[in-house]
Amino acid sequence: MSWGPATSGGDALEETVPNWRRATILLAVAVAALAAMLLVTVTTHDPDEADSAFPVEGSADAGFARDMQVHHAQAVEMALLVRDRTTDPIIRAIAYDIATAQQQQIGQMFAWLELWRLPQTSTDEPMAWMAPSMEAMEQSDGEHSATLNDMTLAPDGRMPGMASAEDLARLSDLEGVSAEELFLALMIRHHEAGVVMAEAAATLTTQAPVRKFALTLAAAQRAEIKQMLALQQDRTSSTQSNG
Amino acid sequence: MVLLQRGGDSGDLDTSGEGALPFEVAEYDDLSSVHVTTPVDYDQSPPVGGPHNPIWLNCGTYPNPIPNENVVHSMEHGAVWITYVPTLEDAQVVALEAITPSTFAVLSPYADQGSPIVVSAWGRQMEADSARDPRISEFISEFRLGGVAPEPGASCDGASDGTIPLDGG
Numbered sequence: 001m002s003w004g005p006a007t008s009g010g011d012a013l014e015e016t017v018p019n020w021r022r023a024t025i026l027l028a029v030a031v032a033a034l035a036a037m038l039l040v041t042v043t044t045h046d047p048d049e050a051d052s053a054f055p056v057e058g059s060a061d062a063g064f065a066r067d068m069q070v071h072h073a074q075a076v077e078m079a080l081l082v083r084d085r086t087t088d089p090i091i092r093a094i095a096y097d098i099a100t101a102q103q104q105q106i107g108q109m110f111a112w113l114e115l116w117r118l119p120q121t122s123t124d125e126p127m128a129w130m131a132p133s134m135e136a137m138e139q140s141d142g143e144h145s146a147t148l149n150d151m152t153l154a155p156d157g158r159m160p161g162m163a164s165a166e167d168l169a170r171l172s173d174l175e176g177v178s179a180e181e182l183f184l185a186l187m188i189r190h191h192e193a194g195v196v197m198a199e200a201a202a203t204l205t206t207q208a209p210v211r212k213f214a215l216t217l218a219a220a221q222r223a224e225i226k227q228m229l230a231l232q233q234d235r236t237s238s239t240q241s242n243g
Numbered sequence: 244m245v246l247l248q249r250g251g252d253s254g255d256l257d258t259s260g261e262g263a264l265p266f267e268v269a270e271y272d273d274l275s276s277v278h279v280t281t282p283v284d285y286d287q288s289p290p291v292g293g294p295h296n297p298i299w300l301n302c303g304t305y306p307n308p309i310p311n312e313n314v315v316h317s318m319e320h321g322a323v324w325i326t327y328v329p330t331l332e333d334a335q336v337v338a339l340e341a342i343t344p345s346t347f348a349v350l351s352p353y354a355d356q357g358s359p360i361v362v363s364a365w366g367r368q369m370e371a372d373s374a375r376d377p378r379i380s381e382f383i384s385e386f387r388l389g390g391v392a393p394e395p396g397a398s399c400d401g402a403s404d405g406t407i408p409l410d411g412g
Contacts, residue, residue, distance in 0.1 A: 088411070089298065089407070089411030089412060090280065090297045090298070090411045093297045093298040093299075093402060093411070094278075094297055096398065096401055096402065097297075097299075097394075097397060097398065100397055100398035100401075101320075101394050101396065101397030101398070104396040104397065105396070108396075205256070206256075207256070208256040211256045216393060216394075216395070219276075219393060220276070220393050220394045223276035223277065223393065226277065227277070227278045227297070230278070
């Protein structure tokens with residue numbers, strides 16, 4: 001490497017290079033060292049800071065990851081309640097399926113927020129992150145107007161599709177077919193709102209894994225709604241034939 | 244490989260979650276997830292997805308054939324299913340047991356299949372002649388709890404050990 005005019009050798013720098021040029025060389029070395037330090041700062045990721053490509057506070061991703069954890073937690077609760085209150089093997093299987101699948105998904109959403117260095121709890125109103133999606137739906141042909149009316153918070157602040165405290169108390173007090181019927185009615189409504197939330201998240205997210213998760217979740221819950229409608233139908237038919 | 248994008252149209256986000264395997268696998272898309280409590284006549288043998296029993300099969304190694312309708316539900320939850328013809332030599336079966344993951348995987352004999360070994364996941368399938376074919380582990384790595392399974396990570400335990408009747412008993 002050579003900065004200055006050709007010299008007879010490295011050892012000869014002291015003798016042959018004038019003072020102003022030696023100062024220039026020192027400056028160049030200082031600049032190079034500083035540049036190297038900056039490079040290290042840029043390329044060595046600080047483990048306490050989130051990646052700049054991650055969602056930030058106020059994003060739809062953060063809102064979805066928080067609200068869907070709360071929404072899912074109630075589905076887990078209702079599934080475990082009915083599993084303790086019926087011996088029907090099919091209802092017990094679907095309840096086990098919903099409880100374990102949704103608890104596993106809660107873990108995924110929890111981990112995203114940790115990875116993104118965002119708190120699990122926010123002071124934002126539940127569902128506020130869905131506003132851009134709701135506006136888009138309002139501007140479309142009005143096909144979703146019925147859904148839009150259903151997607152508002154209840155007076156007690158609970159999210160769309162969620163059962164009330166009274167609903168949960170009733171489910172706790174029932175046994176057998178009565179518990180199964182109430183469970184199906186509550187869980188179908190719960191899933192319907194869950195599908196709308198997931199599809200809004202799939203539209204608004206900037207993260208490929210969140211989009212895949214939301215689309216997969218929406219499709220799975222649509223399939224479960226069909227299964228639960230069929231189970232509901234079985235119970236209505238058998239009630240009619242018995243009565 | 245999944246690419247992250249900022250802004251732009253989220254419709255461009257790659258959500259396949261699938262890397263590029265260096266070999267071909269059979270792909271079947273748009274499989275039904277409907278629950279039925281009756282026997283199902285599947286298009287593939289062994290089946291790769293479609294209508295299934297509400298009660299899934301517990302993941303694990305089975306020495307005898309297991310009901311299609313239960314194990315298809317396990318694949319919906321992200322399990323891979325390794326099947327082998329009953330005439331496969333014991334050393335090969337032992338080698339398959341060794342590469343079968345302890346969770347979210349099922350190993351069982353299956354008479355009606357076109358090659359000595361078949362590996363299936365929801366919507367994806369490959370054939371192999373030997374348990375030492377390295378593609379088997381690559382397939383498992385790609386599709387176990389991944390690929391296009393509708394409910395990856397839902398339970399693969401606590402349900403049927405293969406003896407519960409399809410109508411729930």
